Amino acid sequence: MDFVASVVTGIATLTQTLEDGRRQMVGLLLPSDFVGRPGRSNAAYDVTATTDLVMCCFRKKPFEDIMVTTPHVAQRLLEMTLDELDAAREWMLLLGRKTAREKIASLLAIIARRDATLRLKATKGAIVFDLPLTREEMADYLGLTLETVSRQISALKRDGVIQLEGKRHVTIPDFDQLLEEAGDDSDGGPLN
Amino acid sequence: MDFVASVVTGIATLTQTLEDGRRQMVGLLLPSDFVGRPGRSNAAYDVTATTDLVMCCFRKKPFEDIMVTTPHVAQRLLEMTLDELDAAREWMLLLGRKTAREKIASLLAIIARRDATLRLKATKGAIVFDLPLTREEMADYLGLTLETVSRQISALKRDGVIQLEGKRHVTIPDFDQLLEEAGDDSDGGPLN
DNA sequence: CGTCAACTTGATGCTATTCAACTTTGGTGG
DNA sequence: CCACCAAAGTTGAATAGCATCAAGTTGACG
Numbered sequence: 067m068d069f070v071a072s073v074v075t076g077i078a079t080l081t082q083t084l085e086d087g088r089r090q091m092v093g094l095l096l097p098s099d100f101v102g103r104p105g106r107s108n109a110a111y112d113v114t115a116t117t118d119l120v121m122c123c124f125r126k127k128p129f130e131d132i133m134v135t136t137p138h139v140a141q142r143l144l145e146m147t148l149d150e151l152d153a154a155r156e157w158m159l160l161l162g163r164k165t166a167r168e169k170i171a172s173l174l175a176i177i178a179r180r181d182a183t184l185r186l187k188a189t190k191g192a193i194v195f196d197l198p199l200t201r202e203e204m205a206d207y208l209g210l211t212l213e214t215v216s217r218q219i220s221a222l223k224r225d226g227v228i229q230l231e232g233k234r235h236v237t238i239p240d241f242d243q244l245l246e247e248a249g250d251d252s253d254g255g256p257l258n
Numbered sequence: 259m260d261f262v263a264s265v266v267t268g269i270a271t272l273t274q275t276l277e278d279g280r281r282q283m284v285g286l287l288l289p290s291d292f293v294g295r296p297g298r299s300n301a302a303y304d305v306t307a308t309t310d311l312v313m314c315c316f317r318k319k320p321f322e323d324i325m326v327t328t329p330h331v332a333q334r335l336l337e338m339t340l341d342e343l344d345a346a347r348e349w350m351l352l353l354g355r356k357t358a359r360e361k362i363a364s365l366l367a368i369i370a371r372r373d374a375t376l377r378l379k380a381t382k383g384a385i386v387f388d389l390p391l392t393r394e395e396m397a398d399y400l401g402l403t404l405e406t407v408s409r410q411i412s413a414l415k416r417d418g419v420i421q422l423e424g425k426r427h428v429t430i431p432d433f434d435q436l437l438e439e440a441g442d443d444s445d446g447g448p449l450n
Numbered sequence: 451c452g453t454c455a456a457c458t459t460g461a462t463g464c465t466a467t468t469c470a471a472c473t474t475t476g477g478t479g480g
Numbered sequence: 481c482c483a484c485c486a487a488a489g490t491t492g493a494a495t496a497g498c499a500t501c502a503a504g505t506t507g508a509c510g
Contacts, residue, residue, distance in 0.1 A: 082351045084441055090354040092347035103340055110344060137329040144336045147343060148295055152302060154346040155284035159274045161353035162282040162401025166466065201489060209354025214466055216490055233475080233489065249276055358498065393457065403499055408458055424507085425457065451510105458505065465498085473490070480483085 070102030076119035171247035262294030268311035361400040363439035
């Protein structure tokens with residue numbers, strides 16, 4: 067990995083794997099997110115595109131030079147990294163303490179909120195979006211099995227918290243109810 | 259929180275809590291670690307000292323000024339934040355995919371390794387240290403209950419992976435065996 | 451010597467996993 | 481066009497692993 071990069075369009079995942087194959091997603095890369103570590107040569111994670119992906123790449127060396135000469139860049143990068151750290155910690159709370167149902171609801175809320183901000187749509191009435199992840203990828207995100215993901219999605223559908231059209235197309239009639247199911251404190255937490 | 263700070267001696271924890279009281283530790287602050295977020299006013303986490311604690315505090319405003327005028331500081335802070343992010347991601351793998359036994363073994367390995375580097379002792383032969391955390395704090399770290407922590411520690415003791423003297427004093431006769439139990443790939447991961 | 455917090459241990463229940471069978475969907479070539 | 485296939489997803493039954501509830505035990509300290 068001789069590059070750093072920024073996601074332009076598409077979605078990629080950062081994952082870590084144990085020798086026996088257990089996998090955990092540790093980052094979800096969305097448009098505008100930054101990949102790569104200035105000042106370290108080897109990649110610590112697997113980066114996998116889950117959709118067609120366009121990234122804006124920089125050779126690492128020139129980029130590091132820019133960082134030194136342009137303090138503004140380093141400061142902006144620090145800010146972004148702190149945001150990622152906040153997101154990672156929110157995620158740790160999810161992984162360590164939430165039930166399967168709460169995990170699913172949280173993930174749907176995160177995707178819905180991000181999707182809403184990206185498309186700059188008013189968040190009044192029902193929210194509609196397509197899941198950018200397979201059941202297995204969701205499982206790897208949430209520290210669950212794909213079967214449990216499928217069951218809990220079915221349960222949320224049965225209980226009217228979400229509506230499904232096909233396997234990926236989701237409608238959320240009442241976002242507050244979804245947040246309730248997610249178990250977060252009311253304000254909702256960070257966006258990424 | 260009008261301060262940022264650096265830990266000098268002692269140990270503190272960063273925790274997040276769900277309304278119903280479920281708690282997850284999201285950071286462990288050891289000597290030399292940095293606390294606080296430049297460019298954000300409200301603290302997102304609970305910071306709790308678990309031992310007597312000495313911190314080196316800076317008012318946020320002057321510190322931010324230093325950051326702007328001294329690019330070297332911002333770069334160093336970025337480096338530290340990226341390290342924290344790596345640690346958080348390692349931790350996510352633990353929370354999402356490891357068994358209770360592997361979680362305990364991983365925590366012991368982290369503490370042992372950090373303790374060894376701090377005291378600059380050769381890592382040959384048995385490693386000896388005191389647990390800086392109660393069973394409950396370990397549980398909050400690992401996403402377990404305190405009873406499960408207690409049981410797994412007892413099990414590791416029964417199996418000869420660790421030795422216990424009192425409740426806190428731990429001896430690790432074979433560090434490689436402990437790493438084996440932790441389920442990590444052989445090299446062992448980052449230190450914090 | 452009594453008290454309290456930290457810890458241990460046991461019995462039981464529940465949640466998520468595991469293993470397995472089956473269904474749906476989208477794409478490919480006959 | 482449609483039969484076929486693979487990948488993705490659903491659902492069921494049985495089980496494992498951790499949580500929960502409930503007693504005890506230990507050690508430090510007044």
